[in-house]
Amino acid sequence: MDNRHLVLVTGPARSGKSEWAENLAGQSNRSVIYVATAADYPEDEEWQTRIQAHQQRRPTNWQTIHAPMDLAKTIQAQPKSICLLIDSLGTWLANILDQEAELWAVTLETLLKAMTQAECQIIVVGEETGWGVVPGYPLGRRFRDRMGELLRQIGAISDQVYLVSAGYALNLKALGIYVTPMVPLDGPKRD
Structure with missing residues (x-):
């Protein structure tokens, strides 16, 4: 980790991505x-159980900061000497999902x-x-589209990108080829 500045850990629900990120930290x-x-x-018992499971896994000497909205400001305030572990982008995005497209573009850029x-x-x-069915409602599609955009843009600037699935971490920067937005995702056009 010493030579890596920004690391993205991604994957599906319950894949082990938080544990892998904690290991790297x-x-x-x-x-x-x-x-x-x-x-x-506080009224959601299942949510509280999830939070407690995360808390119990972490070493007691790790400091915790709550940043449900202004993630950029939280990042900017940190000293050079630390490792900042942000968990998770999806939860953060859900907190600000009601932003209109113009404000979302500014938030993402910031x-x-x-x-x-x-x-x-x-x-x-x-x-x-987005690995399955397109959501049947507009807010679900907005979340899926913005999450994909967010991960893709962070992945592009990251030193390391890990995909964690079924408890295994794959280093995508070492194994994959980045698809630039200028290349059509459906392949070259045919005449």
């Missing part, structure tokens, strides 16, 4: 600050700028979506 040889993006819903200018090490966890 623990190997960073730096003080770790865990950024929890979840809003607290976040990317904060990540590229940060002096600390950053490990960020993000959920993969």
